[in-house]
Amino acid sequence: MAAAIETRKLTKTYKSRLHGLINVVQDLDLTVEEGEIFGFLGPNGAGKTTTIKMLLGIIYPTGGEGFVLGKEIGDMDVHRIISYLPERPYYYEHMTGLEILRFYGALFGIKDEALFNQLLERVNLAADKSKTISQFSKGMQQRIGLAQSLLNDPKLLFLDEPTGGLDPIAHIEIRDLILKFRDEGRTVFISSHELSEVERICDRVAIINKGIIVSQGKLDDLLSGGRIEIIADDVSKEIADQIKGTADATVSFHEGRLIVDMSDEQDPNSVVDSIRSTKGRIISLTPRRKRLEDLFIETVRDDDASKKKPAAVAAEAGGAQ
Amino acid sequence: MRPIMAIATTTVGEAIRRRVLLIILFIGVLLLSIIPSLSVLTARSEQSTMISTMYAVLRGTSALIAIILTIYMIPNEIERRTIYTILSKPVMRWQFLVGKFMGAVLALGLMIVLMSSVMVLLFYIFQQPSPERLLEVARQPFFYFLEMMLLAAVCIFFSTFTTPLVNFFLSIGIWGVGTVLSPLYSSIASNSGASPIMQSVAKFVTGAMPAFSNYDVKNPIINPGQVIENEQKYFIYIVLYAILYSAGLLVAGMVIFDKREV
């Protein structure tokens, strides 16, 4: 399968009066396969939006190269088959949802009224057709944004924090829409820091911190090394100590119940056997995948700790103003 | 062409809803409407006073609208991030800039048509001029429209690399030079008695700065003595001048805008 997005050492350096040259994005090597939902994660200011804007040709990289759907970034032909939902988007306030779609449609040369209505339907805005954007709620604005991003039936969508500032119901709506995009064979590139969201829908993720990728891979692989939790009743202190002795596990009592938390690389059967040998009662055995949030915080924190300073290269470049 | 037209019409839609512009427009129309009663009051109902005052109001209001409309156009698009969705579509930056310019020109045209209709109507009611005279009066706003197109091009050119505030003063300055100083300098340039340095400065100003003063066409009502020898030729010249000068500014703006971070 060809890569939908590929970057090699993509770099964006800004000059800042205070800090000299700052690498907002540095030597980014990214590969997004066709047909997957790719999560681009990072804390505030990590360089997510900057990367997306570079991939769209809205701002120009200062180093490296990038390819979108096989063409070098900035290629206008590619713009016909991709789309972009900016973070906190804004649309011309005096227009209605339908007019917005007409406007963006015209930018592609599309004037298919049936398509516009169908898209409004799809994002649940058909009933609000005559409202202007100024009367839209945040969720409605985000949905008209998604409708707008589907006008050209894109192969690849860039969604910059698509659920930012939305309520839980709107979250679910948007999430379902995004999952459908994948079912339709589109590639989706999502930047986000809403990790539970990303965890539910993404196939692969990259974590970026201070402009540098600190982790990249299949979500399943990154989150492997999970844990198993066993809860049991009527277990004596001796058995608990015995379990603690054999398995590499943390063992504790909570309201008379035994709680064993062990790595999923060990066999839980032996623990279960020990508990049952003295008429102990197993209440639950739950495998717990590592959560994306844990991974994210771990990686970002480790990365921050290993670097005292952000990626400032002022001294060596000597280009400070 | 379709993207450009879509951007232009959307720009018009926005422009005619901008409160500041509507207020200026309203004040302009208000001033125009009180001019006839002023001349009644001063008992100077001569056509020339009335019409030259009206022209001045129309021109000043239009220029203010042209500047305020255009200096925020590009910066606002960037600030509100609307430009990102537009540029992520198959729209080149130059198309965006041309669309914005055309929208500004269209909006200016609409507003000038509105003000000049009021003006011509009032002139007709209060002066009962002959049809030829009325036509002469009604013709001038078209030249102001060309002037404002040129001014809009100046502002849009500056807006590709300056902030609105700087742009405001730059554009007002250039318009001032082009309307007030330019005629003065052109007389210096042609005055053989002036020092050579003065003459070359004057030549630069008259040659390189947009000659806005050309669009205040000498009107037989106001300046009975001054007659343009070959009117037709003169009009063709100032129309072409406005179009070519604006196009030049736009091309320069495109080059700058294309390299710029948005």
Ligand SMILES: Nc1ncnc2c1ncn2[C@@H]1O[C@H](COP(=O)(O)OP(=O)(O)OP(=O)(O)O)[C@@H](O)[C@H]1O
């Ligand atoms: N034009 C600019 N000039 C200088 N620095 C900039 C410019 N644009 C962005 N930056 C800096 O680049 C860094 C990354 O910004 P970016 O918007 O890409 O972050 P982000 O990962 O999208 O963050 P968030 O999650 O808050 O949206 C920030 O520190 C920001 O201040």
Ligand SMILES: [Mg+2]
């Ligand atoms: Mg961002």
